[in-house]
Amino acid sequence: MSDFDFNELSLPADTLALLQEFRQEEEERQKEFDKLYDATDETYQKKKREEGMNLFKEDWQLSQFWYSDSTADILADALLEGADEDTVIAVVSAPSVYAAIQKRPDSEIPTKHIYLFEYDKRFELLAGKEHFVFYDYKTPDEFDSDIKGKVDRLLIDPPFLNENCQTKSSITAKTLLAPKGDGNNAKTKNGVLKHRLMSCTGERMHEIISKVYPDTKITTFLPEHGNGLSNEFRCYANFECSHWKFDPKQ
Secondary structure (H helix, E strand, O other): OHHHHHHHHHHHHHHHHHHHHHHHHHHHHHHHHHHHHHHOOOHHHHHOOOOOOOOOOOOOOHOOOOOHHHHHHHHHHHHHHOOOOOEEEEEEHHHHHHHHHOOOOOOOOOOEEEEEEEHHHHHHHOOOOHHHHHHHHHHOOOOOOOOOOOOEEEEOOOOOOOOEEEEEEEEEEHHHOOOOOOOOOOOOOOOOOOOEEEEEEEEEHHHHHHHHHOOOEEOOOOOEEEOOOOOOOOOOOOOOOOOOOOOOHH
C-alpha cells in the first residue's frame, strides 16, 4: 500500500467522502470535456458557445482567475466596437474574454480574425486549432503564428503581478501589434479608431505599465473577477470608449 493510500485511510470518514465526491466530479467533468472533441462540428460549436468558461476549472497554480461575466463582456465590447471584417484581434492570457466574444451571435462579431494566445492547451477546444496559439510569457516572442505584426486590437492580461512577467508580456504585445504606419488616428471602415491596446493587471503595476506601454493610461474601468479575487485590478488602455474614460486622478 502506498503512503498516499495509507493517508487516505487515515482521514475521517466525512473528509474521505468529500475527497471521493470531488474526484468523481472531476472525472465526470473530464469525460464531458473529452466528448466535445468527438462531437460533430455543429454540436461542438453550439456547445462551446453556450457553455463558455463553464467547461474549464481554474488552475490557481497557473494563476488562472476568470473575469466576471460583466467584465468579460465589457472587454469584449472594447475589442469589437467599430471593428470591420479586416480587423485582426488577439486576446492574450484572458480566455474568459474570448469566451464572451464567442457567446455572441454571428451578427455581432464583425471579424473572423480573432485569436487566443494561452499557455493552457485546454483552450484549444474553445478557440479551435486555427485560432489558438500556445503561448508562454517566459519566451515572449517564440510562438508559431502568422499574425505577428498584424494585430490591430489587443488585450493582454499577464498571469503574474511582477516586473519580469509584465515586461516579457509587453514584448509579446509589441511582437503582435501592427505598426501604425497609417497614423495613430486611423479608422476602421466603420469610422472607429482602428488600433486599440489594453492591459488588465494589478494597480500596483502602474509604474511598470507606464514604462512598457508609454502610450497607455489608467482608465475608469475596474475589472472584476468571478471568484472575488481581492487584488486591486485596473484597465490600462491607449483609447477611451463607451465603457471608460481615462482616469483624471492618475
